[in-house]
Amino acid sequence: MESRQGKKYNAERGASILPVLKDKEAIILEMSKYNKMLSLLLKGRADAVAIIEGALEDSTTRFPTYRQRIEKSEVPVVERVGYIMFSKRLYQEHAVMIECF
Secondary structure, eight states, X not given: OOOXXXXXXXXXXXXXXXXXXXXXTOEEXXXXXXXXXXXXXXXXXXXXXEOOHHHHHHHHHHSHHHHHHOOOOSSOSOOOOOOOOOOHHHHHHSHHHHHHO
């Protein structure tokens, strides 16, 4: 894998990818606004953006010029498992249905 040392990344504040990037000595700017992250990428002020796919899709829908100028990697950098949380009451009353969810 190519070195990330000295590469400038914009990433969401507190994102799970931050330790991976920091271990590779990347320069990281933590941000909270996705459109600002992508804008800095397009202006050449960042080498890459580490962003959740859903946020990328939302941003490229709202700002179509981003879709034309940004290339998304085909392989995700990090995959995380997510969980849906239910109230105990709902789970107790509909456990079979929830397990099928």
